[in-house]
Amino acid sequence: MLSLTRTFLRVLPLLFFVTGLFAQKVSTVPDYGLSFASHEVIKDQRTSLNLTPEAPFGFDNGFELSFNLSFHRLTNAYGYVVRIIANDSVNIDLLSSPEHSEFHDMGIIVNNKQTDIQYEFLDVKLQPALWTPVRIAFSPQTNQITVTWNGVKKTQAFPVSQLKTFRFFFGANDFGRFNTADVPPMSIKDVVLRDNDKVAAQWELKRHAVNEVYDSQKERVAFVKNPTWLIDQHTKWVHRKNFVIGKYPGVAFNGKDGILYASDVNGVYTLNLQHGEIQFEKITAGNAVHTDANQLLYVEQRHALINYDVFTNTLSHYNPERHTWTNHDTAYHEPNYWHNNKFYNAATGMLYAFGGYGFFSYKNAFWQYDTVAAKWVNLKTKGTIPPRYLGASGVTSKGDKVLIFGGYGSQSGKQELSPQSFYDLYTFDMNDHSVKKLWEFPEGHSTEDLVFSNSLVINEADSCFYVLSFPKNKYESHIKLRRYALRAPETEVLADSIPFRFHDEHSFCDLFLSRATNELVAVTAHKEKGQYKVDVYTINYPPLRTQDVQQQPVTASAAGYYVVLAFGIGAIVLFILLRKKSKAPAVQANIPVHDAAHDIDFLKNLHEEKPVATVNLFGGFQVFDKTGHDITGKFTMTLKELFALILLHSVKNEKGISTTELQEYLWPDKDEVSARNNRNVNIKKLRTLLEEIGNITIENNNSYLRLDIGPEVFCDYQAVFKILNADSSAVPENQKIELLLKYVKRGSLLPNLQTGWLDNFKSDISNRVIDALLAYSAKLDTYKDDKLLLDIADAIFNYDTINQEALVIKCSVLNKKGKYSLARTWYDHFVKEYKNLYAENYPKTFDDVIS
Template identity: 35%
Template sequence: MRFLCIITLGSVALTSSGQAVPSFGLGFYNNETVQDRRTSLDLTPEAAFAFHGGSVDLSFDFSFLPGHTNFFGYILRLIKNNTQNIDLLYDKVNLAVGHFRMVAGDNPPFATFTLDSGHLFNTWNTLHLTIDAGQDRLTLRMGKEVFVQNGLHLSSKDSFRICFGACPVPPFKTTDVAPMKIRDIRITKGRDLLYYWPLNEEKGATAVETLAGKNGLVVNPLWLRSTHYEWKPLDSLVIDGAASCAFDSRDGVLYLVGRDSLTLYNLSSGTRQALPYASGRQDLHVGNQSVFDAFNRKLYNIFPDQQIAAAFDLTSLRWDAKYKPGDINFWHVNKFCSVLDSSIYVLNGYGHMRYRNSVFRYHIPTHSWESVIPGGDSVVPRYLAAAGATDRADTLYLIGGYGSASGQQILSPHNLYDLMRFDVRTRTFKRLHELSPSADGFAFANSLVIDQKNRCFYGLTFNNGKYYTSLQMIKASLDAPGDQAVGDQIPYPFHDIESFADLYYSPSANRFLAVVLFTDSTTTRPLHTWVHLYSLDGPPEPYIAETAPVASPHNHNWYIWTALIVLVTGAAFYRYRRRPARLQLEAPVPRPAPAPFTPVLVTTAPVTGAAIFLFGEMQVFDREGNDLTRQFSPLVKQLFLLILLYSLKNNRGVSSEKLNEILWFDKDEKSARNNRSVNIAKLKALLDKTGGCNLGKETGYWKIDIDVQMVRIDYLEYLAIVQNREAVDKGAIEALATITHRGSLLSDVEYPWLDPFKSDVSNHVIDTYLHFARHNPADPEFMIRLADYIFYFDAVNEDAMIIKCRALAQLGKHSLARNTYAAFQKEYKHLYGQDFERDFHSVLQQ
């Protein structure tokens, strides 16, 4: 009770202090998407509104979404008596009186106005449309401007359909949609508020009307509240070679530098373009980084080991420099361009068991490098730090990382949390303050986004002590300690030098861009780099798992309800963790012999149809490729996984008794049955959207039957490979590696009943890799990659270490072989508390 009082009072304090309600509203997918994906809001899906005379006012707030190129389209369409349309639209014709037009039927526009870019994109604008049947008059008010249309033959018997964006009402259907956002739709009659749609939902196809229950229907919604805390996956692709990235914040273009071509990704339009190099192949070293000089509009690829900054000409598609074979001493450096002295600065890094605090300066006009000896406060040698420069790049902020005072990896390395400021004019560092560490510790993605106006910064943090980790954005002050987590988490496979993450911001689109890179090998010439892109609308908000509905724009009691929900959920979770683990796996039913394995080409292309992914974080997509995952509540999610995994493992399913024992162990038989029925119905409704999953109980066991022609499921692809171990070839091994690169089985959840499934997957994957290695040892390059695949599941697998060391030795890379052996020794001693008994030479001779 004491804890409850503290939380409740804290919630009231937040409310009374005027904390801002998270951004909300409905965004519209516009003409830049295909017709079937554009947004429509129909306030009258069941019947038209009849107002029975008098003066009725329709008002709403609207703004445009920045970063688009095509703004033409409908904002509002009223349909009178199903015979006449009244439209508010934005016309791309360059009219002197403005782009916004209000048109009644085929009449000339009776209202035309314009909004400057500041109002159009950065503020909410309230528009009023008054229908006065008594005066036969239509009045539009926009700010201080008033427009009137007479002679429309308005009557007290008129009825109106009301649609925003795409209009689904025949014969007045439209698909031209402006890239807008709206909220707070009100219909008033005199002083009486008849209907109110706040548009503060986070998901779903219903626009809740809070006064009379006249809910609207939304097609293809873009709920703005979720876009401020929910990272949106944008694209996944594979780049040849050891790729690196840079960002042009002015134009919102991401540059992905590969071995044979440059890939451009436009954040606003979501399009990408590959530009093959006219200068020939660029053999990029691992550890290379790219930077975009926003002042001179130039792209550079930098490699401090060889003191090279290769410039790329976007017109001729040529690099002006190439790398030579060589060693790598500077992984995960930080970098920025400064207009003050026309230079690129490169800081920190790691290589050969040493952390660096070096500062290099590349002077662009003279193409010369120098080592800078900074003054002021000393910087602890580190890598995995984040850095961000001010708009003029006269000041750099550097935070966190992992390192040690001596610079040696062997001597007390630890996470760092200090914020440093580097002054370009004086070339001095100043220590400002320090963030509080978390229990597990954290490092940073490469860049910070600096908000000078609000004296704060944004960065991505992650637990660098785990492979299956996540990126979490934080917001922190430039002037005082303290930080706040904002947004949800992004999956991040962190394998030290093979992984790289970065954060950018586009002011024109008001969106953050997160980039995750993962190379497929620790060799000096990786074959591929996996790239995953995510975006988040600004300003970012703290992640909200479940939000109580807001009844009116002045009701802030949801803070209190959220606190109470957190308390109750915590108690339930505590009780769940305390209960005994009583589950025993049922004996598997013999399965028919699997068909001969055909290698499956698993790609990272965007999902276009129904799919279920169980490796990494669970994801479910409907038949149109829409992500359903967030529609699974925690209970429905566990119910789904229970039935699905038992269905796939033993081809039988799971009994009702077993479901009760696991999910409703604290309820009597009647309550458990009722809860089971309700959640089974919810699960069926979700699975129906895939078009190929059937949940039933024909044999007395709950079972999910999957039509593999309709629904792709990575777990079945995994089973097809590991159950045909004798027939596995190189293509099958690549396919298996692609599946597991998402992560281990259901890495985002921990259930006691799930542990045997996870253990089986790890054992089968490792056994399949080792079986292939014993029978196909001829290709040393592939053996190195295969050993790394095993290490993802077992960091101290002796067989994998032997395979990798021997393969490296065959290629003449003896120092890399010895480094692999030394790293294994260290990890083995850390895990088992004793030395690994075999020496390096005996490993090579086996």
């Protein structure tokens, strides 16, 4: 191997001095809005938004419609931004017509006649993808229509006082003689209707159903055809590119410009995410290090690529103009620091490496490249990390500290001695070389041996980081994006999954943040027939869970629920009294007697408008204190699990859970004394938090811990459990189901808590909910009870995404309501999910499902 020249060694530190590395900001606010398909697709596939599908608005004293508007392009942009139909006979259109010589770029058209309200795009300084505010006001007092677009106000006289009802259509519409398929290439968001300066309805166009979106009060539904929801781009990975490279692959990323680099034995590939083009530069001299453990690093300010290997003491620099590497050693070397982590200090120009695997041993040494001696030096650190590989690392915003998370290894470093997955977080200070452990998940955190992408992305604004995870011991598997808290061992899965084949040195994956495109970038590679297939995926930043964007409609009015509640409570009370009269139940010592009055008070709290202490487990763990403030963030992962353990056992079994059982679940690796100490400390912390909630306490009866929930505190799991157990002869089934739907439609039980003991609770409640809903749905009429049936299907899908009975209900009802395309969309989505899960085609056709 040829060493770097002395001249290059002197300038190398400058390559790492990146003064503006963190100056480029990325948005931590999700994009949202509705994107409209325009002339690029056939008419049947263009987008429409109907704000008044059921009935028009009535405004006696005028109104104002406001929204934010963005054009995808300024050419071939003809179409109706919004069509307002008054009295079902007069059309007032905001029409885009930028390429017509007889019309302005944008203007108001009334009954097919131009008005004085006309704009040129230059008037409002319009640019593609720029959000601009639009306000359209109708004043019966002055008989004027006023439009204000990006601060430019224009007015037209019109007999507004004669107009009483109004319908609103964005894009295409099929309303009688006013129907149109001319849609401009646009996006809209934050639609607001004001009546006398009071908000009459507001659609953010953020959370949404499939082809419906409700206003902020969930009182008005708007129908959408062929939608593209911008916020969905934060929940779904997009497969951007795949290509094939040769031996000794390496991957690096230029976040500032959004460029991915991949190197192999033959050359360097560049993929520009901003325009999707990929280029290949063949090496004319030198080469990347010939080992599967080589790593590629991009240095931003100097546009420099560095290729290195710790074991062979190699560091090679790439010249993009000459297409050369400074390394000329062509001998193959077995990997010894395979899947190690890399990071550098921009202020000092020092390059570091940590961990790795090779020759049946896991590594935990920190290495620093000495630019003067031209070699890797083993650092002495203050503190250590257990040996590992397949962990993730990322540099903090100040550039002086590194987060090192997880991986697979062993305490001894020997592969033969109890290898395991690590779920712990450390910091490494690149100035004083100190190592500090921040937190660790308890043993048994995951039933799979999860490992992680080589890099993680830190979001300090939200006190979290993102990393890709996948099971180490599966070849055909899926990568999942996870969000971890910086201050405590808490995690949740985001977005959908990415297919991945993992086979040690023949596979790898990495995660990057593209500041140029505001996206997370996932890169996977696996070996096929002597070459590596590389796949690139992106998702808008910040990533979200699917449930973060789903909008569940209200299934009944508040008044309706009060009626149902009154009948339900009365029936329950009557049933309990009759049971007590006929037979007095035996009561075990030290076990609380079931109190009917407690149930009644508890149920009354469900519909109080004032803030109430609440514990929600369906759709995710969430806790509100007695003043209505969200205190979920105060629960660490251990306290969440402890709380859930005691609560679920207390609801299902009045004795609660034994202390022995509790210790076996939470601290199985501790001896009796340590486990008891951990239990006592955490129960004390939990009791402090329960005091903030209110009348909820932990009782200790003969080594059993039981949660006593007072009438001032509402728990959705407790409510669902009571509803499912209510005797059908005492509680009318329709009341029982409507109450049940109110809670289970939020989502499944504790979806973000993954632990073995919880599986039985999840399975039990899911089966009971699904069975109850399906049994009741069989008694309903498809036409008369269509809305209730759709609610039932949506609720079932929360618990079983490929439930075939729910699919039949959903598609049949939609089809009979005339929503054929929406039914087909649901069917296609189901078929795709079925294929992903079972690796086979769904046996029923769409016609079979709706028949």
